[in-house]
Amino acid sequence: MASANSMAAAAWEHFPHDADLGVRGFGETVEAAFENAARALTAAVTEADVVSRETIEVTCDAPDLEYLLVDWLNAVIYEMAVRGMVFGRFSVRIRGSRLTGQLGGEPVDVARHAPACEPKGATYTALRVAQGADGRWSAGCVVDV
Amino acid sequence: MDPTALTRIDDMTWQVEPSGAMRVPAIIYGDEELIRGMDDKVHLQACNVATLPGIVRASYVMPDGHWGYGFPIGGVAAFDPADGGVISAGGVGFDISCGVRTMRTGLSVKDILPVQTSIADSLFTQIPAGVGSTGAITLDAPEMDQMLRGGARWAVDRGWGEARDLPRIEEGGRMPDARPDCVSEQAVKRQRREMGTLGSGNHYLEVQAVAEIFDAAAAAAFGLAEDDVVVTIHCGSRGLGHQIGSEFLKEMALAAPAAGIVLPDRELACAPIRSELGERYLGAMRAAINCALANREILGHIARRVMRHFFPDIDMEVLFDVSHNTCKVEAHVVDGRRRDLFVHRKGATRSLGPGHPSLPPDLRAIGQPVLIGGSMGTGSYIMAGSETSEARAFASACHGAGRAMSRHAALKRWSGRKVVDDLAGQGILIRSPSTRGVAEEAPGAYKDVGRVVAAAEWAGLARRVVRLRPLVCIKG
Numbered sequence: 001m002a003s004a005n006s007m008a009a010a011a012w013e014h015f016p017h018d019a020d021l022g023v024r025g026f027g028e029t030v031e032a033a034f035e036n037a038a039r040a041l042t043a044a045v046t047e048a049d050v051v052s053r054e055t056i057e058v059t060c061d062a063p064d065l066e067y068l069l070v071d072w073l074n075a076v077i078y079e080m081a082v083r084g085m086v087f088g089r090f091s092v093r094i095r096g097s098r099l100t101g102q103l104g105g106e107p108v109d110v111a112r113h114a115p116a117c118e119p120k121g122a123t124y125t126a127l128r129v130a131q132g133a134d135g136r137w138s139a140g141c142v143v144d145v
Numbered sequence: 146m147d148p149t150a151l152t153r154i155d156d157m158t159w160q161v162e163p164s165g166a167m168r169v170p171a172i173i174y175g176d177e178e179l180i181r182g183m184d185d186k187v188h189l190q191a192c193n194v195a196t197l198p199g200i201v202r203a204s205y206v207m208p209d210g211h212w213g214y215g216f217p218i219g220g221v222a223a224f225d226p227a228d229g230g231v232i233s234a235g236g237v238g239f240d241i242s243c244g245v246r247t248m249r250t251g252l253s254v255k256d257i258l259p260v261q262t263s264i265a266d267s268l269f270t271q272i273p274a275g276v277g278s279t280g281a282i283t284l285d286a287p288e289m290d291q292m293l294r295g296g297a298r299w300a301v302d303r304g305w306g307e308a309r310d311l312p313r314i315e316e317g318g319r320m321p322d323a324r325p326d327c328v329s330e331q332a333v334k335r336q337r338r339e340m341g342t343l344g345s346g347n348h349y350l351e352v353q354a355v356a357e358i359f360d361a362a363a364a365a366a367f368g369l370a371e372d373d374v375v376v377t378i379h380c381g382s383r384g385l386g387h388q389i390g391s392e393f394l395k396e397m398a399l400a401a402p403a404a405g406i407v408l409p410d411r412e413l414a415c416a417p418i419r420s421e422l423g424e425r426y427l428g429a430m431r432a433a434i435n436c437a438l439a440n441r442e443i444l445g446h447i448a449r450r451v452m453r454h455f456f457p458d459i460d461m462e463v464l465f466d467v468s469h470n471t472c473k474v475e476a477h478v479v480d481g482r483r484r485d486l487f488v489h490r491k492g493a494t495r496s497l498g499p500g501h502p503s504l505p506p507d508l509r510a511i512g513q514p515v516l517i518g519g520s521m522g523t524g525s526y527i528m529a530g531s532e533t534s535e536a537r538a539f540a541s542a543c544h545g546a547g548r549a550m551s552r553h554a555a556l557k558r559w560s561g562r563k564v565v566d567d568l569a570g571q572g573i574l575i576r577s578p579s580t581r582g583v584a585e586e587a588p589g590a591y592k593d594v595g596r597v598v599a600a601a602e603w604a605g606l607a608r609r610v611v612r613l614r615p616l617v618c619i620k621g
Contacts, residue, residue: 016553018548107277113277115277125214145345
């Protein structure tokens with residue numbers, strides 16, 4: 001396993017790819033796994049704390065959970081890019097093919113956040129959303145940085 | 146990758162014979178050590194590309210090949226629309242028309258050294274780089290439309306470049322048949338404030354010196370002598386290209402089954418060239434190519450302005466500007482017959498040999514400059530298209546060193562601060578908003594670029610002209 005947060009049961013992890021970086025979230029529900037995958041995405045950008053000063057709402061629609069994960073991460077990447085923000089709080093609700101998400105974050109402060117990369121897009125490489133035998137969900141893919 | 150699993154054609158050419166759904170062989174270029182160092186996934190991805198409809202001759206991998214998404218990075222594949230050929234958003238990638246531009250400065254190393262630190266600081270201040278940076282140019286809707294149609298020519302018309310640059314840019318600085326109407330509102334919105342920004346990751350602006358000359362005649366034709374200083378910019382179509390890539394990848398992946406296309410990997414998302422979706426992607430991708438050409442022209446303009454501050458009489462000319470993430474329609478002779486093919490180059494540089502009609506007259510006798518980005522510490526190369534480039538891989542060559550390890554592994558091994566200090570000790574000044582980004586791009590995370598370009602030369606893909614060593618590197 002790559003770098004991950006330090007909680008006993010890791011909520012997210014990074015996994016290696018030759019050129020880019022994989023992000024994976026875990027959770028008791030698929031929604032929680034999606035939220036944690038977005039945390040892994042933010043952690044690829046900054047190791048600093050992100051304060052939730054502003055909340056943005058996004059919606060995605062896709063035929064299955066894997067396409068939906070890519071859409072979700074791409075929505076986060078898009079909001080980061082057009083708003084010049086980083087996000088630290090995520091809330092996801094999935095109903096059928098539709099995802100509603102809330103992103104809490106703040107404008108990028110280059111000195112404080114020292115952003116390491118600017119994600120270009122989520123890919124279908126190593127894309128997997130699955131429920132393990134223990135009932136826990138994982139959701140991850142490679143992100144082009 | 147295990148070389149014994151491949152058919153060795155010669156010292157630099159390795160073949161995977163077609164099996165299963167593969168329509169053509171996969172051909173990988175490189176010496177035995179480079180092949181051994183490639184991830185097994187390169188093999189798998191090259192074979193997957195070989196299954197796509199309408200692929201012509203072979204699925205190629207350049208000597209810097211590494212694990213990509215869908216296509217390997219360093220992948221080259223040509224498709225014939227008359228044979229059901231496809232256009233693949235995955236085969237072009239997210240950073241559409243990412244590429245390299247090199248500009249001569251007329252300066253020598255001895256001119257730079259007394260002001261090297263000030264130049265590094267000034268470039269770092271003036272070139273918007275990294276997350277959260279915005280350009281000084283904000284485009285409204287009509288200007289965006291003009292930019293997407295006009296490319297570098299648009300930038301020149303607006304005073305962000307010089308008309309004499311255009312012949313030294315691929316397509317004369319403007320990709321024809323761009324269709325801004327095929328570019329989504331989201332993609333446009335993502336680009337509004339990103340013109341003239343460098344981006345992050347492996348993108349950079351470097352001040353470099355000619356450290357070694359391999360081909361004196363070609364170097365002279367390119368206007369390069371030992372210790373000459375050049376400025377090189379590596380970046381692409383920024384947020385606009387990324388958004389177009391993401392959107393069409395999904396649309397093509399979902400539409401593939403109905404088009405009768407079996408995708409061995411969703412990332413190979415493609416559509417028939419002769420389809421509404423294929424044509425729409427081509428129009429959007431060409432608009433993104435123009436965005437990249439305009440962006441590099443503007444960055445070149447900013448670099449000129451900074452350098453002029455230190456050297457008021459400086460005259461910076463574009464040596465060449467070439468992309469390495471594209472799909473272009475090109476005439477190639479296959480089995481004695483001229484065919485118009487859609488050549489995908491994903492992390493591969495076009496490498497037109499001597500005499501090619503699309504080269505500007507003053508470069509035609511030598512061949513196209515092929516600009517190879519190395520790593521921050523080891524240097525870069527300028528190569529030239531060879532007589533054999535066409536037959537070897539549809540006139541293509543490598544594009545860089547290629548990563549030897551993941552960003553994650555690099556982060557574990559190096560501290561960004563130490564990388565910056567070590568390189569400063571070698572006379573290379575790094576400026577970046579992120580020390581972590583520097584660690585991820587540490588020179589040791591890349592393959593030996595010297596070995597890659599030597600292999601490219603021995604494989605007949607391009608020939609070495611000069612090696613460049615960095616003096617200043619601005620990283621996003």
